[in-house]
Amino acid sequence: MQKFPLGQVVATRGALYELERASINPLDLIGRHVQLDRGCLDAHDQALNVVAVEAGHRIFSAYIYGDTKYYVITEWDRSVTTVMLASDY
Numbered sequence: 737m738q739k740f741p742l743g744q745v746v747a748t749r750g751a752l753y754e755l756e757r758a759s760i761n762p763l764d765l766i767g768r769h770v771q772l773d774r775g776c777l778d779a780h781d782q783a784l785n786v787v788a789v790e791a792g793h794r795i796f797s798a799y800i801y802g803d804t805k806y807y808v809i810t811e812w813d814r815s816v817t818t819v820m821l822a823s824d825y
Contacts, residue, residue: 737771738770738771739770739771739772739789740770740789740795740810740814741814742766742770742810742814742817743810743811743813743814743815743816743817744815744816744817745766745816745817745818745819746816746817746818746819747762747818747819747820748818748819748820748821748824750820750821750823750824751806751819751820751821751824752819754804754806754821755806755819758801758802758804760801762819765797765799765806765808765819766808766817766819768797768799768808769795769797769808769810769817772785772786772789772795772797773797773799775797775798775799775800776798776799776800776805777796777797777798781796784796785797788812792812792813792814793812794809794810794811794812795809795810796808796809797809798822804821805821805822806819806820806821806822807819807820807821807822807824807825808820
């Protein structure tokens with residue numbers, strides 16, 4: 737069940753390259769993000785996401801696949817969700 741709207745979904749070139757290289761579907765990250773899957777966030781950051789959904793703040797997720805860390809960020813106004821490498825941030 738989707739917890740919040742994603743808006744337009746985009747990804748950086750670097751993230752798309754690494755996801756393809758690792759045979760990971762970018763929709764897997766988006767699906768985890770929209771469910772508020774904790775990924776590699778600590779309890780404090782996960783709690784901030786829960787508040788962000790209710791209060792209309794930015795929602796931030798982080799996931800590690802292999803040696804690569806990805807961020808998925810939905811802007812406060814829910815206009816856009818971006819998949820990026822941690823190094824793109």
